[in-house]
Amino acid sequence: MASTKKHEHRLYEKTTGWGFTAIIAIGTVLMFINGNSTKGFMGIMTVMVYASILIYQSRSPRPFPASFTIISYTFIFIAVGLGTLSGFYRVLHFDDVLHLLSGIWIGYGSLIILKLMIGKDLSLRLPKAFVALYMLCFSLGAAGLWELLEFTGDKWFHFTSQGRDHDDTMFDMINGLVGGAVTVIFFLRKRRS
Structure with missing residues (x-):
């Protein structure tokens, strides 16, 4: 079955x-x-x-x-x-929603990567505060890496991903971090039960 x-x-x-x-x-x-x-x-x-x-x-x-x-x-x-x-x-705020969703997606992915790297049993024995911090750092790191890729695409391939100011980059990273925090909340609630 x-x-x-x-x-x-x-x-x-x-x-x-x-x-x-x-x-x-x-x-x-x-x-x-x-x-x-x-x-x-x-x-x-x-x-x-x-x-x-x-x-x-x-x-x-x-x-x-x-x-x-x-x-x-x-x-x-x-x-x-x-x-x-x-x-x-x-569309107004489409990019913001997308980066928020990416934070949730990356947060979930960070758990999968953790289990692949150290095994499911060991990942379940790690303190939940450590895993939560790892997930937040991973989400923020991925958001920063994405912004570096956008910057590279804009400079080398003449894309227009980052707009004309740094606000777009910073809001994208904040949205990714908030999305990661949402995944952390779900993780902590599931781990408590």
């Missing part, structure tokens, strides 16, 4: 991954047809990210949980498919 459920979850995961990959690929082709090579290039990079995750998940002896992978596919689609290719970044 558990094996059937796991197989079913993996099937949902693959369907989600390939579905979003196809949509992004079509959007990428449309960007190039319309002469927007910058967004087209972002689409190509996104298809490569999807392909990498799909390959890792199918070949790894220790794949990420299907739920996390589906959340990852969905988050990437919202960020690139809706945000970049469809112009949703023009």
Whole structure:
């Protein structure tokens, strides 16, 4: 029964991954047809990210949980498919909500990485205050790394991710930290029970 459920979850995961990959690929082709090579290039990079995750998940002896992978596919689609290719970044506070969600996603991912690095048993024996601090630091570190990637994309590839001032960068990092804090709250409540 558990094996059937796991197989079913993996099937949902693959369907989600390939579905979003196809949509992004079509959007990428449309960007190039319309002469927007910058967004087209972002689409190509996104298809490569999807392909990498799909390959890792199918070949790894220790794949990420299907739920996390589906959340990852969905988050990437919202960020690139809706945000970049469809112009949703023009919607007021879309970017803020996205960075808040990224903090939640990264917070969840940090727990998975912790369990992969030290094992599930040892991760359960760590003091919950330590794990909570680790999750917050991981979320903030990931938010900072993302801002460095945005800066690099803006400078090298002429993207327009960071706007014209530092407020965007700082608010994005704050939103990521708040999202990480939300995940910490859920973690602490679950660990208490």
